[in-house]
Amino acid sequence: MPPDPAKKLADLVQQAGRLHSLPEHSRAEHERELFGEVRLGLLQPDALEGSFEEHDMAAMLRLMVSCGSKKRLASRAVENLKQFLNSRSWLKVAHGSPELLLELKGFLLENPEVTKDADMTAVASLLEAPPSDSRCRPDSPTSPAKLDDDTRRMILEPLQRGRELMASCRWHVVGDESGQALSLFCRGVTRLAGTAVGREAMEAPGAELPVLDWLASDWPNIIKFLANVYESRRLNRSQIEACVEKLRSLSPNFSEAEASAEGLPWRPKCADGAPEDTKDDLSPVEVEEAEEPPPPPPPLPPPAEEEKPGLLKRILWGGKAEEPAAPPAPPAPVPAPTVVVPKAAPAAAGYPSDPAGSGAPARAPKAAAKPGVVWVDVNPKAWQKTTLNGHTGLSFQGFDGTQETKPWLSYVQQRAASDERVAVLILNRRHKNDAVAIKQFCASKRVPPPQFIVCGKGAPEEVCREWGMQDIHVTKDWDEATRIALSEVRTPGPLPLPRDPRHRAATDM
Structure with missing residues (x-):
């Protein structure tokens, strides 16, 4: 039965x-x-x-x-x-x-x-509206959403730190600090947009959110900083455009400051390619002055002196008739300048001589390593269709997240201490243990771990608590994960030297 x-x-x-x-x-x-x-x-x-x-x-x-x-x-x-x-x-x-x-x-x-x-x-x-006979509770979605303490802290920390770094750079692009400031600030904006408070504000813009009210006087400087980074770093443009689009709905103060700013590079351009607010500033005189005339051609060498006819020729020709004119000789080629390379001084004992000073051809500089991005996803379409796949400015590798052998672990670990290190690692929420293992491995090798991006459902604060990490991105959108990855990749700098020579040998193996 x-x-x-x-x-x-x-x-x-x-x-x-x-x-x-x-x-x-x-x-x-x-x-x-x-x-x-x-x-x-x-x-x-x-x-x-x-x-x-x-x-x-x-x-x-x-x-x-x-x-x-x-x-x-x-x-x-x-x-x-x-x-x-x-x-x-x-x-x-x-x-x-x-x-x-x-x-x-x-x-x-x-x-x-x-x-x-x-x-x-x-x-x-x-799911969009509660049942008709249900009572509206204070924490119901029909009442205005509020940020709890943990969520508020996770939003404010990157915003405050990013704003401090922007101010320390005097709102200009200064080294790696500018990239870190942009990454932190955009991370805070993305987290706010992913909360219930942020979604309500983006769907129905209204009053300034309390979590952004303290930035009211800084918006003009922040907009100036974003414009400077936008013009100097092409890699961050999509990240800045996404951040600006979110802030227009999240903050009326930002929207007002942006509308009053002039010459912002992310605004639409006219048909001739000039920005709308700068098109009238160009005059014909300025355009003519901007065009440099082509360099004049090199002067021709002087013609060779005509040889005088001898006595026999003058007698044969009666001294009156002239010889037929010989065809003009072609201009002599301009000799190439000779470069004298000084000989190098003898090398000191135990030290090789400088090839640049020895007259020998210098070796071609080694090509800079491209930052690595790895995407591990249970849905192969995620890393097959992303624009990261085939991007010329980075090294990309995708893995099927259902493989039991987990080949991405060895892929990241083998490159952790080299110039080809993986700078960004995109994972699903189910790959938490893999992220922890990679972070511990990098700590043991004294090298920086990749920047983790969790692609899946769940609130950012919930995923951060579950993973035990604060400096991670959380998104459900594949395109958003792509934009975040492009903003996070950096050309790796010199690696720190290990303290123990035995550790050096283990790392080089």
Whole structure:
């Protein structure tokens, strides 16, 4: 006799609520088993109206999102969610937690290929507004969203540090500090745009956000800094354009300061290529002066002196007739200047002589190593379709994130102490242990680790806490991950020397 669907579902929901108490090494196996049995509990639609604990119901919905992140289980997870969210009690639980609601929306947006039908469109619309008979709680998405302390800190820290570095550079481009200032500031803006507060502000711009209010007097200088970096570093232009676009919606003060600024390089240009606000400043006189005349041709050598006819010729010709004119001789070629290379002084004992001073041809300089970017993703389309693949300014390598051998670990570690080090590493959230292992390996070799970019669902502050790292980027958008990677790559500088000679030998092997 098959089990009662109502009892089966009640038992499964309770098991979902207890998953968080299981050890991490066995939790994944229990999640897979539980996910496979959920369909048996949903055979009877009335079973969803039973009495369940809200935290158990929320855990079950999170289980659908977690297992549905695997492509082969996505369609089944969507079918289960369709039944869960068509129940008013389960929909109220989803709206009772802003974090859970965000996870559900993100899952549906990440799987458009399995959410095309009209039923899922209706379910997605249910997530946009709470049930009609539900009460609006203070933390409900219908009330103005607020930043908690951890989220506020994670936004303010990079903004403040980036602003300090900009001011130390006097709002100009000065060495690596300018790139670090830009990276930190854009990171804070991206994190703010990814929160519920940021999304509300971008959808319906209004008053200045409190988290940005302290920058009101600095916006003109920050805009000046962004313009200077935009003009001097082509690699950062897409990052600056994305940051400016977000700030226009997030901060009315920034939008006003940008509108009053003149000559900003990211503004649209006219048909002739000149910016709109500088086109009228060009006069014909300036254009004529800008064009230099071509250099004059080299002067021809003087013609050779004509030889006088001898006595015999004058007698034969009667002394009156003239000889026929000989064809003019071609101009003599201009001799090339001779360069005298001084001989090098004898080398001191034990030291080689300078090849540049010895007269020998100098060796061609070694080509600068390109910064490396590695993308590890369970969906190969992520690193196959990105513009990083084939970019001439960097060395790119993509890996299938489902491989058990994890070849990307050896790829990054073998290059960690060389000029071809991996500067940026893009991973999925499931690759947390790999990121920790790479960071520990780089620390043991006394070399900087790659800049990590987590490409997947989840709030940035949540992923940072889970990974135990603060200096990482989190995004669900492949294009955004590409823009961040392009802004983070840097040409590697000289590596620090190890303290122990034995460590030097181990590193060079």
